[in-house]
Amino acid sequence: MAGKIFIALDRLRSTLDKLCSKIDLLAPASSQGNKTGPTAFMPYRSGVVPVLDRQTTLPLKKILLPQAETLLRYEYCKDPQDPLKAALSLDDRSEVRPTLVFGARPCDLKALSTFDRVFTSGPYKDPYYIERRKNTLFATLVCREADGACFCSSVGSGPADMEGSDFRITGIEGGFVVENLTEKAPDLFDSLGEAPTQDQQSEAGRIIEDVSQYRIGTLDLRGNEEAFRKRFEDNEYWQKMAAQCLSCGICTFVCPTCYCFTITDESDNLRGERLRSWDSCMFYHYTLEASGHNPRPTKLNRYRNRVGHKFSYIPEKYDGLLGCSGCGRCIRNCPVSIDIRQAAGQLKENVCDRQ
Amino acid sequence: MNELHKLVEEALPELDMMIGWAESSDPLRTTPVFINDVESISRLIWSPFCAQNLTGYLVKPPAPQPADKDKKIGICVKGCDSRSLVALIQEKFVARERLHIFGIACRGTVDWRRIMLQxxxxxxxSARVEDNFLLLEDTDGTHKLKLEDVLARKCLRCRYPNPVICDTMIGEPAVLRISPEDAYRDVEAVDQKSLEERLAFWQSDLDRCMRCYACRNACPLCVCQDQCIAETREPRWLTQRTGIREKFLFHMIHAMHLAGRCTECGECERVCPMEIPVTLIKEKLNKIISDKLGYTAGLDPNAVPPMLTFDPGETGV
Structure with missing residues (x-):
């Protein structure tokens, strides 16, 4: 059947080898070249060991929003006749190549639905993001690896949610069934393997059915817009939720949904580049104004903003969509075990039970 | 646990606030807790999962300001944490008499990432430590892991498992896991590599750095915090570029500012989401300070760290 193939486990890497000659391929891997250590989506080439048995340490956001992205390069050329005069040349060319992300997870894609609203709708459309988004395909795993920090069902998604994905990867006995879901590149996988047998197809169907029923996370974190506003000035609440915060940038940097950036000109003498780079609302400098005034001077102000942005401001602006995909990375990686499920989940409650 | 609760309860009338550890939503990790009432004392715990060094909270903004100036701040410290306290007292960031130190004899803390590897x-x-094993219960059943396979690297090389300073001691003194001369074996292993290998090692490891600054913010002795020159635009030492040059420079700034001050509590390494062994850099500097100047940080509250003074008669360098 067209648009559906089976990749046996022992042929995964040879299949990806073939695939990466057709399209730039990114797959979850460890920078240490083996199955241990932190993982991220890395350029796949022959020899890379794909790590598909767990969520990546870093989300895929840097594929669409690089940590530092050159918006333009500039150079001043002095006029030899009049050195006070300089001609400015600008170069804002960028090259975006068609790319396939293999082994994304539903929470990764859920985060992109927020990115899409922010960067592609409304009065400000971001050409850099749009170009990358248009050229990137996603093959997403039906996720069966939830751990104690996962809560995708709490944000209106789930471990089998394929919204935004171009291909579905379902792990079955002995391998993976990959099936096409969109019109973007329907035959990309066709020549790479045999069609799944009837048994394999029905096993995949059963797994998708089962996983669709999983509920990952007990709370429903939607609909907190109003509750957050009421909590805004409840300093005791924020003190209880974030007194232990270190003001580091881990939660925002590992978050697939955090998109805040800064723009700086980085020059070396007469030439330089204008960079857009990740910023973090957890940093003191994020809101520091030129006058020296800082509207969010303490970590409590900053943590409150993080929760408010994700569970109140974004949903208010974008029809209830949350700025959180429930991936759990901020919980897993927080050095002091702050759990955003508590801060967001108790907004509506009269009392909170966390110190 | 009851011993901890009892001792804190006894001291509570003289305390404005007590800083300790409490359970978190993850059985493998704890979270810091700040309490000031008797009812909350039961939340305090001590276990091998209490990995965090709490002493940074005494000096990082907003540092606790006691409502009652005659009252003290209570704080739980392990051996390594107590050395950070000594360094903070030496540098006059905290006053010794303002503290009630609950010192805990420590047999090592658990590194959750090492557990996840196994x-x-x-x-x-649930998880608990019994004798030399970690017993872990998950959806697949019970796992019995050897403690030495899940302890943090800093604990495997620990020379000071017992608090070097405290008002109230909790638990029987712990014995060393290693002989003290082996404390720098990890640094020595890196030193054994050729220059090219060392360069490759640090390039590969530091390249993972995202500059989230968790290592800096978790460090109890990185007291510049919001004024850190890694982030200021004036002066501007680092750009927003993501190359290895910027990452390397940031870590050198961090390490050099800790030379001879770092007490090797390992917080920088513990918090790193990219698992970069950043404490190794500070260990190397400390080894140099120890070899050349015979000084070990965080032992004597009255000593002056060698890089914070000038001695014209210095013979070590």
Missing amino acids: VPRSNVK
């Missing part, structure tokens, strides 16, 4: 994809329900 029990990947685990949905942990």
Whole structure:
């Protein structure tokens, strides 16, 4: 059947080898070249060991929003006749190549639905993001690896949610069934393997059915817009939720949904580049104004903003969509075990039970 | 646990606030807790999962300001944490008489990432340490892991498992796991590599750095915090570029500012989401300070760290 193939486990890497000659391929891997250590989506080439048995340490956001992205390069050329005069040349060319992300997870894609609203709708459309988004395909795993920090069902998604994905990867006995879901590149996988047998197809169907029923996370974190506003000035609440915060940038940097950036000109003498780079609302400098005034001077102000942005401001602006995909990375990686499920989940409650 | 609760309860009338550890939503990790009432004392715990060094909270903004100036701040410290306290007292960031130090004899803390290596994809329900094993219960059943396979690297090389300063001691003194001369064996292993290998090692490891600044913010002795020159635009030492040059420079700034001050509590390494062994850099500097100047940080509250003074008669360098 067209648009559906089976990749046996022992042929995964040879299949990806073939695939990466057709399209730039990114797959979850460890920078240490083996199955241990932190993982991220890395350029796949022959020899890379794909790590598909767990969520990546870093989300895929840097594929669409690089940590530092050159918006333009500039150079001043002095006029030899009049050195006070300089001609400015600008170069804002960028090259975006068609790319396939293999082994994304539903929470990764859920985060992109927020990115899409922010960067592609409304009065400000971001050409850099749009170009990358248009050229990137996603093959997403039906996720069966939830751990104690996962809560995708709490944000209106789930471990089998394929919204935004171009291909579905379902792990079955002995391998993976990959099936096409969109019109973007329907035959990309066709020549790479045999069609799944009837048994394999029905096993995949059963797994998708089962996983669709999983509920990952007990709370429903939607609909907190109003509750957050009421909590805004409840300093005791924020003190209880974030007194232990270190003001580091881990939660925002590992978050697939955090998109805040800064723009700086980085020059070396007469030439330089204008960079857009990740910023973090957890940093003191994020809101520091030129006058020296800082509207969010303490970590409590900053943590409150993080929760408010994700569970109140974004949903208010974008029809209830949350700025959180429930991936759990901020919980897993927080050095002091702050759990955003508590801060967001108790907004509506009269009392909170966390110190 | 009851001993801790009892001792804190006894001291509570003289305390404005007590800083300790409490359970978190993850059985493998604890979270800092700040309490000032008797009812909350039961939340305090001590276990090998209490990995965090709490002493930074005494000096990082907003540092606790006691409502009652005659009252003290209570704080739980392990051996390594107590050395950070000594360094903070030396540098006059905290006053010794303002503290009530609950010192805990420590047999090592657990590194959750090492557990995940052995029990990947685990949905942990409960975990506890018994003798030399970690017993972990997850959806697949019970796992029995050797403690030495899940302890933090800093604990495997620990020379000071017992608090070097405290008002109230909790637990029987712990014995060393290693002989003190082996404390720098990890640094020595890196030193054994050729220059090219060392360069490759640090390039590969530091390249993972995202400059989230968790290592800096978790460090109890990185007291510049919001004024750190890694982030200021004036002066501007670092750009927003993501190359290895910027990452390397940041870590050198961090390490050099800690030369001879770092007490090797390992917080920088513990918090790193990219698992970069950043404490190694500070260990190397400390080894140099120890070899050349015979000084070990965080032992004597009255000593002056060698890089914070000038001695014209210095013979070590």
